[in-house]
Amino acid sequence: MTEYVIRFLLGGAVVSAFAMLGDVLRPKSFAGLFGAAPSVALATLGIAVYQHGAEYAALQSRAMIAGALAPAVYSFVVCQLLIRTRLRAIPATSLSLAVWLTIVFGLLALAGGQA
Template identity: 70%
Template structure:
């Protein structure tokens, strides 16, 4: 239970720091970029290093990077379906989830799975 409290406190502190950084940058659209994902990832990695060691955190880091690549591919496919194929948002996102899942499994297998 205490791990969740630490994760909550560290994650909240890092989210606040990244939000302040986002407020200082121009354009304001960068504020959302620095809001949640980097801070949660850093808090999770800090707890992983503290609780399980650097090798465990390295596996978590590879998984986070693979997830970021899969999300980027998903985003590009959604944009292409919306703009070029003129699909509506719901069918485009639902179809792209299949692409995201496939990309995630490919990257998972390439990076060694559960290593």
């Protein structure tokens, strides 16, 4: 139970700090970017270091990087299919899902995860 309280407090503090940073930066679209993923990732990594040690947290951070790169590649492929081949949205996203799965599991295997 105390782990959840610590996670809640730490996550809330980090989310608030990143939200303030996003509010200061321009353009305002950065506010949403800084308000979610980095703050949750930092809180999770802080707890992972505390509970499991630095090696485990390093493995988790590599998995987070792989998890961040895969949607970027997926988005690029979807855009290319929509623009160059003039596919409709559903076929383009469905085809790109296979690309996303290949990228995410490939990067996870390279990062030392259990794919």
